[in-house]
Amino acid sequence: MAFKAMTIAAGLLAAPFLVPAARAQSAPPNTLVMLRAYDADNYDPAKSTARSAGEVAYMLADTLTSIDWDMKTVKPGLATKWTVSEDGKTYTFTLRDDVTFCDGRRMTADDVVYSLKRFIDPATRSPVRWRAGQVKEIRATSPTTVEYELSQPYSELPFQLALFFMSIVDKNSVETLGANFGVQGFNGTGPFCWVSWTPRGDFVMKKHEGYNWGPPIFNNPAPQVDRVIWRVIPDDNTRLAALQSGQGDATQYIPYVMLDSLKKTPGLRLVNQPNYFWDYFLGFKVDKPAVNDAAMRRAIVMAVNRPAIAKAVFFGAGDPADSYLNPQVLDFDPESKAKLPGFDPVAARKVLDEAGWVPGSDGIRVKDGVRASFNLYGISDMQWSRMSEAIQADLRRVGVELKVQLWDATVAWGKLATQEFGAFVMSYPYVSAGDALSLYFASANTPTPNRMNWKDADTDKWLLEARTSIDPEARRVALANVQRQVTEANVWIPLVREQLWVASARRVQGVRAHGIYGVGVYKGLDITVGK
Amino acid sequence: MRLLRRLLRDPVTGVALVLAAAIILAALLAPWIAPGDPAENDLSLAMQPPGEGLLLGADDQGRDMVTRLLYGTRLTLVIGAVSVGLGGGIGAALGLLAGFYRRLDGVIMRCMDVLLSFPAILFGLAIAAIFGPGVLAVVLALSVATVPLTARIVRASASVEMGRDYIEAARAVGMGDRRLIWRHLAPNCMSALVVFATLRFGQVILLGAALSFLGLGAQAPTAELGSMASQGRTFLFFAPHIAVVPCAAIFIVVLVFNVLGDALRDALDPRLGF
Numbered sequence: 143m144a145f146k147a148m149t150i151a152a153g154l155l156a157a158p159f160l161v162p163a164a165r166a167q168s169a170p171p172n173t174l175v176m177l178r179a180y181d182a183d184n185y186d187p188a189k190s191t192a193r194s195a196g197e198v199a200y201m202l203a204d205t206l207t208s209i210d211w212d213m214k215t216v217k218p219g220l221a222t223k224w225t226v227s228e229d230g231k232t233y234t235f236t237l238r239d240d241v242t243f244c245d246g247r248r249m250t251a252d253d254v255v256y257s258l259k260r261f262i263d264p265a266t267r268s269p270v271r272w273r274a275g276q277v278k279e280i281r282a283t284s285p286t287t288v289e290y291e292l293s294q295p296y297s298e299l300p301f302q303l304a305l306f307f308m309s310i311v312d313k314n315s316v317e318t319l320g321a322n323f324g325v326q327g328f329n330g331t332g333p334f335c336w337v338s339w340t341p342r343g344d345f346v347m348k349k350h351e352g353y354n355w356g357p358p359i360f361n362n363p364a365p366q367v368d369r370v371i372w373r374v375i376p377d378d379n380t381r382l383a384a385l386q387s388g389q390g391d392a393t394q395y396i397p398y399v400m401l402d403s404l405k406k407t408p409g410l411r412l413v414n415q416p417n418y419f420w421d422y423f424l425g426f427k428v429d430k431p432a433v434n435d436a437a438m439r440r441a442i443v444m445a446v447n448r449p450a451i452a453k454a455v456f457f458g459a460g461d462p463a464d465s466y467l468n469p470q471v472l473d474f475d476p477e478s479k480a481k482l483p484g485f486d487p488v489a490a491r492k493v494l495d496e497a498g499w500v501p502g503s504d505g506i507r508v509k510d511g512v513r514a515s516f517n518l519y520g521i522s523d524m525q526w527s528r529m530s531e532a533i534q535a536d537l538r539r540v541g542v543e544l545k546v547q548l549w550d551a552t553v554a555w556g557k558l559a560t561q562e563f564g565a566f567v568m569s570y571p572y573v574s575a576g577d578a579l580s581l582y583f584a585s586a587n588t589p590t591p592n593r594m595n596w597k598d599a600d601t602d603k604w605l606l607e608a609r610t611s612i613d614p615e616a617r618r619v620a621l622a623n624v625q626r627q628v629t630e631a632n633v634w635i636p637l638v639r640e641q642l643w644v645a646s647a648r649r650v651q652g653v654r655a656h657g658i659y660g661v662g663v664y665k666g667l668d669i670t671v672g673k
Numbered sequence: 674m675r676l677l678r679r680l681l682r683d684p685v686t687g688v689a690l691v692l693a694a695a696i697i698l699a700a701l702l703a704p705w706i707a708p709g710d711p712a713e714n715d716l717s718l719a720m721q722p723p724g725e726g727l728l729l730g731a732d733d734q735g736r737d738m739v740t741r742l743l744y745g746t747r748l749t750l751v752i753g754a755v756s757v758g759l760g761g762g763i764g765a766a767l768g769l770l771a772g773f774y775r776r777l778d779g780v781i782m783r784c785m786d787v788l789l790s791f792p793a794i795l796f797g798l799a800i801a802a803i804f805g806p807g808v809l810a811v812v813l814a815l816s817v818a819t820v821p822l823t824a825r826i827v828r829a830s831a832s833v834e835m836g837r838d839y840i841e842a843a844r845a846v847g848m849g850d851r852r853l854i855w856r857h858l859a860p861n862c863m864s865a866l867v868v869f870a871t872l873r874f875g876q877v878i879l880l881g882a883a884l885s886f887l888g889l890g891a892q893a894p895t896a897e898l899g900s901m902a903s904q905g906r907t908f909l910f911f912a913p914h915i916a917v918v919p920c921a922a923i924f925i926v927v928l929v930f931n932v933l934g935d936a937l938r939d940a941l942d943p944r945l946g947f
Contacts, residue, residue, distance in 0.1 A: 379910070399911055450716035454735065524907050531734055531893045535714040546893055 173369040174650065174671050176663060177381050177390035181342045181374050186324030187309040188261045188268050193571070193660040196306045198345055198372055200658075201666050203309035203330030206235055206254065206288075207300050208357035209658050213417035213573070214472045216300045219357050220254070220310060220331065221288075230295030230612035231278075237286045241355055243312045244335035251282030257310045258290070273302045275609075295610040297617055298576050301472075305573070305659055331355075333365040333665055345372040360667040366652075367671050385645060386410065391671065392646035392653050394662030398459040398525075404645055411646050415655035415662075417470045418642035421463060422525070422569040424518070424533065424635040425582075425594045430564040432516050435509070437497035438542075439632035444483045444490035445540040446533050452638045455528045459643065463636035466578075466629055473575035473608075475622035481629040482636070490540045499541070507541040515543035516564025519557055522548035526567055529637065559590045566593055569640065571660040575621045580605050583628055594633050601627060649673065679940045686936035692929045700747035709737050711744040712894040720912040730914045733904065734894075738918050745896040746922055752808060752890075752897070753878040756815035761870050763816070764823025769862065771824065772831025773854055782828065785821035793818035793880050794887075801889040808897070811890040815877050826869050830862040864941040872934035875927040882923050898923050 182195035187203060190196075208219040221235040241249040260266055262274050275296035281289050290299065302308070315329035328336040333356060334347035347370045356363035373390060375381035378397045384390040386407060396404060405412050426433040426442075433439055448462040465479035483489075499507035499514055507514040518533075520526045526548055534544040544565075549557045558566055572578035581587065584605050585597035601624055608620040628634070644662045646653040649672040656664030663669075681687050699706065718735035721727055729738035771781040797814035804810050834840065835858070843853050878898075884890045885899030893900075898919040905916030 399908075447716065454716040454719040454733075527893070527904075528733055532714065532716055534894060535712060535734065538712065 170369060172367050172671055173371060174367045174392070174666065174669060175390045176370060176372045177375055177385060177393035177395065178372060179374070179376055179378075179381065179395040181345075184324045185328060185339065185345075187306045187311070188257075188266050189324065191268075191270055191307070196659050197661045197663065198347075199306040199309055200332070200661060200664055201334045201347060201370060202328050202332045202336060203306070203311060204241075204332050204355070205304050205306065205309055206237075207304040208359060209301070209304045209573070209656075210359050211415070211417070211654070211656065213419065213470065213657065216304065217357055217359055219304065220249070220355070224300060226612065230297065230610070231292045233290040233292075233299055234283075235288045235290065237288065238355055239286050241331050242352065243315075243329050243331050244350055245312070245315075245329050247312065247314075249310065249331050250285045251288045252285075253313060254288045254310055255280050255282050256313045258308060260311075260316065261308050268307060270305075270307055273305060273307060275299050275302070295612055297611055297614070298574060298609070301574060302577075306661075333667055334370050337369075342374050342376075344374075346370075347372075356665060356667045360665070362668055365667055366669060367666070370666055382645075385647060388647060388649070390647070391650045392644060392663060392669075394642065394644045394655070396459075396643055396645055398455075398457045401457065401459045401643060409648050411648060411650075411653070413644050413646070413653060413655045415642040415644075415657040417468075418640070418655070418657040419468045419471050419573065419578075420569060420571045420640040420642070420657075420660055421468065421636060422460070422529070422567070422638040422640065423463070423466075424565055424567045424637060426565050426633060427561070427563060427593065427595050428631075428633060429595045430516060430561075431512050432514050432542075433564045435497060435499075436631060437493055438499065438514065440483060441490040441493040441497075441499075441540060442537060442542060443632050443635050444486045444493065445542070446536045446635055446637075447485045447487075448635075448637055449485065451529055451532045454532065455525055456638060456640075459641050460638040461641065463639050466625055466634060466636050467572075467575050468639055471572070471575055471578075473618045473621045475575070475618075475625040478622065478625035478629045481626060483632075487536070487540055494540060494542075501541045505538075505541055506543045513543070514541060515545065517545040517547055517562070518565045518567060519554075519563040520546075520548045520567035521551050521554040521558075523551075525569075530567060533635075558593060561589065561595075567637075568593075573658070575625065576605075576608050576617065579621060579624050579628075580609060583624060583633075596628070596631075596633050598627070676940055680936050683936060685932060689929045689932040689936070692925070693933055696746060696926060696929065697750065699743055700750045703743040703747045707740040707743045709740045711736065711740050711896040714894075720908060720915065722912065723914055729918050730912070732901070732915045733908055733912070736894075738914065741896040741901060742898075742918055742922055745898045745901050745919060746926065748808070748891060748896065749878055749881065749898045749923070749926070752812055752815070752881045753874050756812050756819060756877050756881070757870050757874050759812070760816035760819025761823045761866065761873065764820040765827045765859075765862075765866055767820070768824040768827025768829075769831050769854055769859060771828045772835060772862075773850070773858060778828070781824065785824045788817065788821040791818075794883065797884040797887075797889050801884075806889045806892060808891050808895070811881050811884045814884060814889075815881055818880070819873060819877065822873065823866070823869060826865055827862050830865045831858055834858055834861045868934055868938040868941060871930055871937055875930035875934065878923065878930070879927050898926075 180194055182190050182192040184190055185195055185198055187199040205219045206221040208217045210217050221237055224233055224235045226233055237251055243249055258280050261268055262271055262277055276293040278291045278293045283289050312329035316323045319327055333350050333353045335350050337346040337348050339345045349365050349368050354364040375384055385393055404410055426439050428434055452460045452462040465482055467474050494507055499509045502508045518530055530546045534546055537544045581591055583596055583601050585602050588595055604620040604623045608617045611617045642655050642657045642662055644653055644655040651670045652668040655662050658664055714734040714736045716735045718731040719733055721731040723730040767781050771778045793814055796817050800814045801810040843857055882899030885897050886903040891897035891900045901919035902916050908915050
């Protein structure tokens with residue numbers, strides 16, 4: 143198509159003009175320059191939940207466990223192995239004995255205990271503290287053994303421990319730097335060490351000498367490049383021009399519209415991670431007028447043309463979602479997929495007719511004096527404004543009015559915590575079915591992140607069962623129940639599954655897309671930079 | 674008729690007049706001449722460049738640009754006309770009062786000075802914050818911004834007229850204030866007002882488009898030239914027509930009304946005479 147050719151042309155034309163600054167600061171040899179769209183507010187893994195903090199944190203620090211490329215299998219990290227007590231409440235982790243921090247100090251079980259306790263400590267104010275489970279006590283029983291005792295079983299613990307929030311950090315560094323930990327410095331055990339951070343500019347790190355304890359999912363457990371620079375280039379065209387002209391080596395921040403043209407650009411390599419879990423959905427507040435009617439919600443799900451939206455908005459870089467969760471995710475229930483109605487506007491109108499929603503004079507349906515009209519809140523960006531407008535048009539065709547109100551990211555989260563809207567749109571990363579479902583559907587999580595006000599005793603019972611079961615099969619069954627139940631109740635419209643692509647320049651070898659918590663390049667191992 | 678003949682003496686004005694008539698006619702008849710519904714989308718056509726079937730292509734939602742353009746122009750003209758009418762009406766009344774009653778002059782005109790010190794965009798932001806973004810917010814902001822300008826111009830010409838003999842004469846025969854203002858003063862200030870309103874119409878459309886561009890005006894899926902331009906700017910590299918079409922329309926509308934305003938001023942100015 144014409145506009146694709148123009149993209150390439152625009153990129154190539156822009157290249158010589160837009161990035162002279164980047165060229166001036168030519169990187170030292172054997173340096174990997176990662177390009178990205180935005181910076182994080184800080185790099186304290188326990189305090190930030192941003193993907194941009196995660197991609198750096200995974201390089202600066204290690205976690206007890208790691209996740210394989212299939213996004214399901216838990217592999218060793220700093221812990222070589224772990225056992226679970228019979229009641230499922232106590233995990234005993236055996237740690238590696240050869241791990242040192244960047245400052246050369248040996249890491250011991252005390253550091254692990256300190257880091258995990260710090261993460262859980264309410265004073266740290268981590269918004270994702272729940273990921274650690276109901277902790278009773280974490281203790282070091284020997285320099286290489288940590289006991290993690292829970293007040294109730296939590297079968298997802300080894301999985302959750304792989305997330306960067308629970309990175310192991312150096313107590314001395316945390317205490318010396320205080321509030322500036324992760325802002326002015328950082329001492330971790332990761333493959334790379336903190337050199338400097340210029341906010342909204344470069345984050346520079348150097349190889350951690352002697353590091354050879356990378357997760358076994360890599361061919362080589364030691365870093366191959368001497369330096370890594372994470373460089374922020376906010377403008378899409380400039381960023382991709384920098385990649386094409388060799389001033390950057392790899393990036394996962396690729397606008398969807400440019401993906402196709404990048405695939406055809408000589409000198410670039412694109413890799414994809416099929417097991418990537420970052421979904422876009424619309425959630426209904428199930429107790430608000432119009433959308434409190436299950437038939438209305440069902441009709442709306444049928445009225446929205448998800449494949450057309452995925453194609454038009456994501457330019458082929460997103461897959462239409464045909465189930466609440468990605469079929470590749472741990473504990474996905476295939477049967478629930480069949481319960482999600484497909485696109486069928488004729489049937490949608492029939493469902494509404496049968497439920498007593500009669501078209502009014504303006505074409506919008508009415509039932510018992512209630513207009514089939516509700517407002518939609520979301521974060522204002524190009525994807526959401528286009529998607530919500532498409533959904534709005536789809537709903538109008540079946541006689542439902544959607545009033546779209548998208549907010550700037552600075553106020554959106556506050557607005558999304560209110561009860562002012564009938565539906566909301568959001569995208570989120572997840573690691574497993576249990577992770578996604580307990581986050582959004584537990585009644586304890588109202589008003590956020592359970593913005594649907596979905597309060598159901600059965601759901602809660604199954605979620606608890608899943609969380610506390612020691613038997614993987616029992617967990618799978620419990621989570622399957624939840625997936626079937628919420629699918630049947632049409633609490634969401636699953637919309638699109640984002641694809642993860644990482645583009646890298648030819649001189650770079652070994653770039654693989656991982657995708658844990660949205661992070662494309664995980665730990666930076668196996669990557670080599672040629673001339 | 675004589676005015677029209679005088680206007681048509683200049684070919685540029687003639688063209689502007691014809692264009693203005695065509696634009697207004699197209700806007701009025703939009704529901705009948707537009708090929709479709711401005712909100713009706715077909716995602717499979719999204720960003721289709723202009724060509725066969727779709728004369729001006731389709732926007733990012735796959736909506737026909739010709740239809741959007743017609744409806745967008747319609748709404749933009751309505752916003753302009755209502756704002757100029759409302760703001761101009763209030764402003765003219767205030768200007769006449771200030772010009773007629775010397776004791777009100779100071780109070781009214783100082784208030785107008787205060788209003789003048791706020792940029793229209795700021796009004797737009799404040800009003801959108803109170804009523805929520807939408808066409809109403811834009812119309813109110815533009816009306817409020819038009820009031821002081823009109824008041825100034827009308828007051829100036831009213832002050833001049835007040836010194837004329839016919840006012841004295843009317844007073845001498847015992848004519849009441851109300852009658853004097855409406856029957857004699859107002860009609861004689863009219864030519865300045867008409868010229869100003871025509872010129873202001875172009876400015877208001879530009880300002881309205883700016884407010885809509887900032888997201889304060891017409892909300893999706895309503896077609897409005899400013900918001901259409903705003904929506905299209907993201908795709909400038911891939912589908913330039915989505916932004917270019919409404920921008921070109923704004924350009925033409927504003928240019929046409931500016932040319933007309935200038936021509937009207939020339940035609941109505943007695944000094945430039947015959």
